[in-house]
Amino acid sequence: MATAAALHVSNDDNRSSIWSASMLIGPATVFVLVGLVVPLLILLRYSLNRFEPRRMMVEAVSAENYIRFFSDPFYTNIFWTTLRVAALCTVVCLIMAMPLAYVLARTQTRFKNLLIMIVVLPLFVGNAVRAAGWMTLFGAKGFLNVSLIQIGVIDQPMEIMYTEQAVIFGIIAVNLPYMVLTLQSVIEGVNRNVEEAAFSLGAGPFTMFRRVLMPLALPGILAGTIFTFILGMNAYATPVLLGGPKFKMMGPLVFGQFQLNNWPFGAAIAFILMTATLLLTATANILVQRRYRR
Amino acid sequence: MSGGAAILQSRRLGRLALKGAAGFSLAYILLPLFFVVWLSFFAQEIPSFPPEGYSVKWFQAVPGNTRFVQGFILSLQVAVVATIIGLAIGVPAAVCLVRKQFAGREILNSLLLLPLVVPGIVLGIALYIFHVEAEIRTEWQIIGSMGGLIAGHVLIVIPWTVRLVTASLVGMDRSVEEAAMSLGADRLTTFRRITVPAILPGVVAAALFGFISSFGNLEMSLFLVGPGRTTLPIAILQYLEWKIDPTIAAVSVLQILFIGGAMLLTDRFVKISRVV
Numbered sequence: 045m046a047t048a049a050a051l052h053v054s055n056d057d058n059r060s061s062i063w064s065a066s067m068l069i070g071p072a073t074v075f076v077l078v079g080l081v082v083p084l085l086i087l088l089r090y091s092l093n094r095f096e097p098r099r100m101m102v103e104a105v106s107a108e109n110y111i112r113f114f115s116d117p118f119y120t121n122i123f124w125t126t127l128r129v130a131a132l133c134t135v136v137c138l139i140m141a142m143p144l145a146y147v148l149a150r151t152q153t154r155f156k157n158l159l160i161m162i163v164v165l166p167l168f169v170g171n172a173v174r175a176a177g178w179m180t181l182f183g184a185k186g187f188l189n190v191s192l193i194q195i196g197v198i199d200q201p202m203e204i205m206y207t208e209q210a211v212i213f214g215i216i217a218v219n220l221p222y223m224v225l226t227l228q229s230v231i232e233g234v235n236r237n238v239e240e241a242a243f244s245l246g247a248g249p250f251t252m253f254r255r256v257l258m259p260l261a262l263p264g265i266l267a268g269t270i271f272t273f274i275l276g277m278n279a280y281a282t283p284v285l286l287g288g289p290k291f292k293m294m295g296p297l298v299f300g301q302f303q304l305n306n307w308p309f310g311a312a313i314a315f316i317l318m319t320a321t322l323l324l325t326a327t328a329n330i331l332v333q334r335r336y337r338r
Numbered sequence: 339m340s341g342g343a344a345i346l347q348s349r350r351l352g353r354l355a356l357k358g359a360a361g362f363s364l365a366y367i368l369l370p371l372f373f374v375v376w377l378s379f380f381a382q383e384i385p386s387f388p389p390e391g392y393s394v395k396w397f398q399a400v401p402g403n404t405r406f407v408q409g410f411i412l413s414l415q416v417a418v419v420a421t422i423i424g425l426a427i428g429v430p431a432a433v434c435l436v437r438k439q440f441a442g443r444e445i446l447n448s449l450l451l452l453p454l455v456v457p458g459i460v461l462g463i464a465l466y467i468f469h470v471e472a473e474i475r476t477e478w479q480i481i482g483s484m485g486g487l488i489a490g491h492v493l494i495v496i497p498w499t500v501r502l503v504t505a506s507l508v509g510m511d512r513s514v515e516e517a518a519m520s521l522g523a524d525r526l527t528t529f530r531r532i533t534v535p536a537i538l539p540g541v542v543a544a545a546l547f548g549f550i551s552s553f554g555n556l557e558m559s560l561f562l563v564g565p566g567r568t569t570l571p572i573a574i575l576q577y578l579e580w581k582i583d584p585t586i587a588a589v590s591v592l593q594i595l596f597i598g599g600a601m602l603l604t605d606r607f608v609k610i611s612r613v614v
Contacts (some may be wrong), residue, residue, distance in 0.1 A: 046504055061438070062440070065434050067430075067439045068431060068433060068434035068438075069430065069431040069434040069435065069446060071427040071429055071430070071431070071452070072427040072430070072431035072444060072450055072496055072500070073431070073449065075492065075493070075496065076352050076449055076450055076452060076453065076493065076496060077379075077449070078472065079465075079468075079489060079490075079492070080452060080456065080461070080464075080493055081449075082454075082468065083464035083465050083467065083468035084456070084460075084464050086464070086467050086468055086471055087460075087463065087464040112551055129390055139346065140359075140362075140363045140366065141363065143356050143357075143359035143363065144359070144360040144363040144364055145362040146356065146360070147357060147360040148360075157605065157609055161363070161601055161605065162364065162367075162368065163364070163367060163596065164601065165371075165594070165601060166367055166368070166370070166371055168517055168550045168554055168597045168601065169371065169554070169590075169593065169594050169597055170554040170564055170571050170574070170593070171556065172556060172571055172574045172575040172578055173370075173371075173454040173574060173590040173593060173594065174370040174371065174374075174376060174585060175370070175372040175578060176374050176377075176472055176574075176578055176582055176587060176590055177368070177369065177370025177371055177377075178370050178373075178579070179372040179385070179582045180373040180374065180377045180385050180582065180587070181369070181373050181377070182384060182477060183386075185384070185385070186386075186387065187373065187387045190386070190388070191387070194476035197371060197481055199434065209359065209599070214370075216366070216434075217366060217367060217369065217370055220363065220367050221367055221368065222553040224363070224367075243349065247348065248348060248352070249348070249352035250352075250357075259543070260347060274455075274457065276457055277457075277559075278385030278460070280458065280459055280556070280557045280560075281557075281604065283604060284575070284579065285369060285575070285578050285579065290536070295457075295459045297555070298459050298460070298559075298562060299459065299462075301461075302463055302556055302561065307463075309468075310463055312461050314349065314459065314460045314464070317457070317459075317460065318456075318457065318460050321457075
């Protein structure tokens with residue numbers, strides 16, 4: 045009932061308005077500040093500490109965890125692998141998502157809601173369950189190998205499981221729905237008549253897409269690309285299950301350091317991961333905006 | 339005339355190619371789920387093709403598997419409590435964000451959506467370290483505790499609540515409330531008869547989306563579970579790191595059905611195509 049009273053005080057005097065506003069939004073704000081912002085700051089502080097195997101963690105202000113990461117090829121390789129996988133998956137997702145997003149956005153039938161639910165369902169089912177599906181498909185006696193041997197394409201089963209390719213296949217499937225949903229909502233916002241105008245002026249489907257739809261949908265395309273890239277960089281379950289113990293990406297690496305109780309180094313890796321992701325997406329943002337500012 | 343026909347022809351071909359490509363992407367999204375369902379009905383334990391036969395025995399064995407049953411119960415408890423707390427503080431915040439004009443509103447809005455942007459792994463290790471510090475300072479048992487796990491999940495529910503409830507409030511015409519009041523309804527009646535029905539779909543959607551994303555959370559929870567306390571997604575992950583067989587496929591299928599049911603329920607209150 046506090047809500048009831050608070051909804052209608054906007055005309056009352058300023059002080060009571062501020063009071064009721066802070067009553068409404070205060071608890072959630074405090075919760076997120078204490079529960080998220082403070083932990084992130086502590087994480088940053090921890091990343092400057094030192095780790096000694098006997099005493100676990102020693103207070104310090106040093107960049108040695110960051111230096112260790114960037115001077116050891118073992119870690120920089122993991123960093124580049126993560127970057128490569130995330131970038132590749134993002135590009136493939138963008139290409140694969142566009143037609144589906146367009147069809148979903150322009151469909152007017154009663155199946156539309158059903159189709160969107162089919163796209164959303166895998167998102168909520170979780171990455172581990174979807175990885176299980178790929179494991180069934182990719183295993184040495186999995187569907188793909190057995191089928192290919194039967195039709196005579198190969199005579200020995202291919203090693204697909206526990207490779208970078210398997211991880212890439214998996215992450216594409218994980219991230220594709222996010223990209224589809226983002227693109228679908230922007231394309232819905234583009235007036236259909238604009239497309240018809242392009243067609244009636246003689247543009248083919250590809251010209252129409254490149255010269256009309258894409259520039260109009262660009263903010264959404266960018267948002268979807270950034271989001272998908274972030275998800276790819278931070279993937280955990282898919283690289284663990286489809287990449288196996290030998291294939292390493294940044295997400296599993298953070299958890300590994302945590303299991304070794306090396307919190308300072310784990311914290312530093314977590315920060316490197318987050319900062320790299322943010323910097324790259326910001327750069328992409330600026331580049332694309334400059335390219336399309338006319 | 340033949341030029342026009344050629345354009346029509348190329349547009350028809352284009353549309354066909356478009357639908358083909360869209361179908362391919364949709365199939366790709368569904369492919370892993372299809373194989374999980376298929377595997378769960380295999381007669382033999384080893385996931386080799388072609389299957390030797392089909393059986394439902396793996397499903398019958400699931401209720402006797404304490405690991406997964408306990409994981410399910412814990413995930414359910416955490417998700418329910420976190421959703422209730424998340425709604426209790428998230429709905430008023432959303433109302434405030436839409437209805438009030440104040441400095442820093444945009445910043446607060448971004449702050450409340452932040453938990454969805456911070457990667458799960460980073461969120462997990464940050465919360466764990468926070469729990470370590472808090473436990474040292476207060477001497478309460480926080481690391482790996484139920485309270486710590488729930489508090490983490492509330493963080494996931496808040497942004498969903500804020501996003502969905504603000505969306506439903508923005509679409510609402512405020513003059514309807516004013517009309518009700520000018521027709522003699524008092525504030526309480528107006529709130530009960532006009533405002534509540536208007537935001538209810540948003541609240542229900544927030545409850546279900548918050549519930550589903552808490553229930554399915556994996557990365558953050560990895561850092562927050564304690565000994566002997568495992569959520570269902572973690573139990574599934576740990577099993578899969580060891581092996582893949584029809585047992586885990588059957589558990590996965592049950593999870594798919596559970597989540598799918600929750601989504602169909604949500605869809606009755608608010609069209610999913612409008613909120614995601």
